[in-house]
């Protein structure tokens with residue numbers, strides 16, 4: 058069952074990725090430079106990361122999910138809801154937890170060392186969603202293990218959340234701009250490409266804000282929604298923009314002086 062669901066996640070990941078790549082080809086707004094170089098660089102990072110993370114999924118997350126399920130550990134297992142309510146509540150709690158994980162990744166120097174690599178990108182397209190330091194993914198795997206066991210998440214809900222999170226990340230990093238009026242309506246509910254571009258600006262006021270992953274409600278609720286100006290949204294990355302590419306520079310990035 059778990060094997061089927063994790064394979065399903067990989068299939069959705071590839072299908073959504075190809076669809077967004079194709080849409081970007083026809084509806085690109087930013088005319089991203091060096092598309093093939095970006096695909097190769099970020100694609101290689103993703104393949105290496107996925108292979109390493111596979112070990113942690115098999116030896117950490119799957120056993121934790123099975124133990125939680127068998128022993129009925131966690132918050133959701135103490136309250137007898139019907140499955141739909143339990144799934145809905147679990148989904149929202151996960152999104153809430155990831156909002157805080159992302160927020161702390163910006164405010165705690167230790168996590169920013171790793172998460173900063175994602176922000177080194179001076180452009181943004183669907184391939185940016187592949188750009189994460191392996192250290193950040195390892196830390197988040199332990200965070201997910203704690204969440205599964207304390208929340209008592211059903212396996213299917215956790216994997217469903219991961220599938221939607223992946224699709225959301227590919228969408229909001231993509232170089233697709235929705236019409237302004239549509240964007241302002243949709244971004245009241247979910248993260249759009251324009252919304253997340255605010256988060257990738259060199260300008261710190263909007264970069265250290267807009268942390269939502271799927272639902273934007275958390276940013277509104279905790280006062281971290283900050284709209285950047287049009288000019289700010291054209292200048293993406295961090296102050297030091299010299300290390301965008303280069304595997305060694307990116308792997309070593311957490312060791313930089315802060």
Ligand SMILES: [Zn+2]
Nearest residue numbers: 159163172256
């Ligand atoms: Zn961030």
Ligand SMILES: [Zn+2]
Nearest residue numbers: 175230253257
């Ligand atoms: Zn991002």
